Amino acid sequence: MSIELRQVSKQFGDVRAVEDVSFTVQEGELVALLGPSGGGKTTVLRMIAGLETPTGGDLFIRGQRVNDVSVQQRNIGFVFQGYALFKTMTVHENIAFGLKIKKWKRADIAARVQELLKLFGLDGLGSRYPHQLSGGQRQRVAIARALAPKPSVLLLDEPFGAVDAKIRQELREWLVRLHHDLNVTTIFVTHDQEEALEVSNRIVIFSRGRLEQIGTPREVYEKPSNEFVARFIGVLNVLELKVQDGQSRLGELSFPAHGVPEGNTLRIGFRPYAVQISANLGEYRYRGTLKHIFFLGVLLRLELETPSGLTLRARIIKEEFNRLGISEGDEISFQIREYRVLSREGDALTQETSVAQLVSLAEGI
Amino acid sequence: MAFKKPSPLPGFGLSLGYTVFYLSLIVLIPLGALFLRVVTHMGWVEFWKLATTHRALMSYRLTFGASLVAALVNSVFGTLLAWVLTRYQFPGRRLLDALVDFPFALPTAVAGLTLADLFSKNGWLGRFLVPAGIHVAYASLGIIVALTFIGIPFIVRTLQPVLENLEREVEEAAATLGAGRLRTFCSVIVPTLFPALLTGFALSFARAIGEYGSVVFIAGNKPNESEITPLLIFLRLEEYDYTGAMAIAVVMLLFSFTLLIGINLLERWASRFQN
Numbered sequence: 167m168s169i170e171l172r173q174v175s176k177q178f179g180d181v182r183a184v185e186d187v188s189f190t191v192q193e194g195e196l197v198a199l200l201g202p203s204g205g206g207k208t209t210v211l212r213m214i215a216g217l218e219t220p221t222g223g224d225l226f227i228r229g230q231r232v233n234d235v236s237v238q239q240r241n242i243g244f245v246f247q248g249y250a251l252f253k254t255m256t257v258h259e260n261i262a263f264g265l266k267i268k269k270w271k272r273a274d275i276a277a278r279v280q281e282l283l284k285l286f287g288l289d290g291l292g293s294r295y296p297h298q299l300s301g302g303q304r305q306r307v308a309i310a311r312a313l314a315p316k317p318s319v320l321l322l323d324e325p326f327g328a329v330d331a332k333i334r335q336e337l338r339e340w341l342v343r344l345h346h347d348l349n350v351t352t353i354f355v356t357h358d359q360e361e362a363l364e365v366s367n368r369i370v371i372f373s374r375g376r377l378e379q380i381g382t383p384r385e386v387y388e389k390p391s392n393e394f395v396a397r398f399i400g401v402l403n404v405l406e407l408k409v410q411d412g413q414s415r416l417g418e419l420s421f422p423a424h425g426v427p428e429g430n431t432l433r434i435g436f437r438p439y440a441v442q443i444s445a446n447l448g449e450y451r452y453r454g455t456l457k458h459i460f461f462l463g464v465l466l467r468l469e470l471e472t473p474s475g476l477t478l479r480a481r482i483i484k485e486e487f488n489r490l491g492i493s494e495g496d497e498i499s500f501q502i503r504e505y506r507v508l509s510r511e512g513d514a515l516t517q518e519t520s521v522a523q524l525v526s527l528a529e530g531i
Numbered sequence: 532m533a534f535k536k537p538s539p540l541p542g543f544g545l546s547l548g549y550t551v552f553y554l555s556l557i558v559l560i561p562l563g564a565l566f567l568r569v570v571t572h573m574g575w576v577e578f579w580k581l582a583t584t585h586r587a588l589m590s591y592r593l594t595f596g597a598s599l600v601a602a603l604v605n606s607v608f609g610t611l612l613a614w615v616l617t618r619y620q621f622p623g624r625r626l627l628d629a630l631v632d633f634p635f636a637l638p639t640a641v642a643g644l645t646l647a648d649l650f651s652k653n654g655w656l657g658r659f660l661v662p663a664g665i666h667v668a669y670a671s672l673g674i675i676v677a678l679t680f681i682g683i684p685f686i687v688r689t690l691q692p693v694l695e696n697l698e699r700e701v702e703e704a705a706a707t708l709g710a711g712r713l714r715t716f717c718s719v720i721v722p723t724l725f726p727a728l729l730t731g732f733a734l735s736f737a738r739a740i741g742e743y744g745s746v747v748f749i750a751g752n753k754p755n756e757s758e759i760t761p762l763l764i765f766l767r768l769e770e771y772d773y774t775g776a777m778a779i780a781v782v783m784l785l786f787s788f789t790l791l792i793g794i795n796l797l798e799r800w801a802s803r804f805q806n
Contacts, residue, residue, distance in 0.1 A: 215707060216707075217703055217706070217707070237703075237706045237707055238706055238707075238709045238710065238711060239709075240707075242707060243707065244703070244704065244707040246700045246703070246704055247700075248698065248700055250698060250700035250701045250703070250704040251701075251704075252701065252704075252705075252718075252719055253701075253723065253804050253805075254719075254722035254723055254725075254804045255722075255804075263705070263708055263710075263718075264708035264709055267708060267709040267710050267714065268709060295803070295804040296804075297804065297805065311704075311708070312707070312708075315708065315709070
């Protein structure tokens with residue numbers, strides 16, 4: 167294994183930035199640290215780099231405990247959010263910096279820099295200063311500089327935060343290809359769930375300094391371990407239902423009681439794609455009005471309102487939408503294909519630690 | 532020739548006119564008049580004779596030499612001072628920061644008087660230095676001390692904003708690439724500071740060349756030994772030797788002008804990495 171954190175904690179004064187975090191990153195993986203800002207993900211990244219010292223726990227890189235190894239000795243490549251290029255040096259000098267410190271031979275340095283300039287599409291820019299480059303070019307220089315001394319791990323802090331949407335998309339694809347070609351263990355921090363889902367092999371999700379879940383993009387999307395993860399990865403409709411006559415109800419919607427006593431509440435959640443819509447009012451059991459349609463390209467996001475005033479979010483693909491032939495303000499019928507129980511009143515489980523089990527329609531609503 | 536860039540703000544002509552007029556009024560006209568006087572009142576031969584007397588040559592050497600040494604000393608210790616004031620938080624930091632401006636505000640005569648008293652044979656410092664054979668007051672060393680004193684704020688105040696704007700991340704980036712503290716300081720921080728350091732050096736140097744008040748109190752003012760050029764000009768005037776004073780003044784002017792142009796060019800080279 168390449169990197170292992172065992173019950174790592176970090177405290178800044180009274181603030182617990184990271185608490186009791188353990189996870190392992192395998193050699194050659196591309197892992198995203200995902201979470202809202204202030205979640206502790208950047209602190210974790212900086213601890214792996216050696217820019218912060220853990221206040222508790224152990225950190226291993228390639229089996230060696232590195233808690234007391236200085237940042238200079240760790241042989242990691244770090245790409246900062248603001249790139250942190252040396253502005254008094256040319257692109258060439260920036261990339262060569264780490265190699266000079268490692269006392270590479272002159273000819274080897276020149277060859278390595280040329281190789282990286284070519285690989286990163288920076289041919290002919292070697293003698294430019296950072297201020298003469300575009301944002302995307304600067305970022306590529308920062309990555310080239312970090313990779314030049316052949317680090318065992320590449321760490322990137324919010325690598326796509328500072329560039330515009332189109333370049334961000336290109337950079338994502340480019341990072342995936344780069345990782346595929348170089349196969350260097352890569353960990354990057356992001357607060358953008360879409361970015362994490364698209365780019366990484368595995369995602370580590372943080373919130374308030376704690377590790378919430380670790381898994382492949384598909385796992386965290388389809389089997390979120392708690393409500394926080396479910397809400398953070400993708401959109402979630404959340405309903406708070408009251409149990410009456412053996413059924414949990416909210417407005418005209420009703421679900422099984424799931425063992426919750428009469429008069430108590432039950433929280434359920436479902437993804438927008440779980441909402442099935444028909445233009446035929448008799449096809450599904452619930453009625454609703456199509457309030458808004460948001461065009462997202464291949465997908466459309468719909469907002470439904472039930473007669474009792476509940477607003478639900480649904481998502482369908484363009485072909486499906488065209489087939490239905492519906493437009494804003496139309497009456498439709500719908501059903502909820504699958505949902506999960508988030509919490510039951512009286513449970514010792516809090517919202518965020520509850521085990522969310524997936525309940526499909528087949529179980530009978 | 533299009534030196535006027537299109538700008539949404541009007542008034543380029545007016546503001547350029549104002550700038551040229553104002554600079555002419557307070558800089559160019561007096562300096563031009565000085566030149567003109569030299570050209571019309573004496574020939575080049577007489578000018579050369581008056582400007583290059585032994586006494587004058589010795590005074591140039593002292594003025595520019597002592598100013599250079601003082602500016603160099605300030606570059607080192609001023610950088611250190613600016614570094615400490617921007618990088619560390621400690622009780623009394625703001626007070627120290629305010630103290631840096633003291634040489635700006637103090638009348639230079641007071642500075643000269645204080646230093647002369649401090650370093651004289653019976654002064655608080657002089658009583659230890661003089662027996663050891665180190666003569667500060669009434670010697671050329673005293674001039675350097677005075678010029679260092681008045682020049683220090685220039686370095687500190689030009690470096691401070693640049694130091695404050697240094698990104699922490701850049702130093703961390705150097706560390707992740709394997710650079711130790713010293714290496715980071717020399718290869719990353721110093722080149723970034725260099726243009727500002729040159730500006731500070733130039734200001735401190737220029738200020739020292741023109742300094743009069745503090746120096747005359749501590750220098751002893753012996754001809755050929757501890758007599759600075761501004762004092763020599765003053766003495767010439769006292770002797771009603773206007774042409775002699777003016778010849779020396781023109782030499783000062785040319786020297787200072789050439790030096791400042793040179794430093795400016797160096798600054799431009801040193802900041803080639805900026806927009």
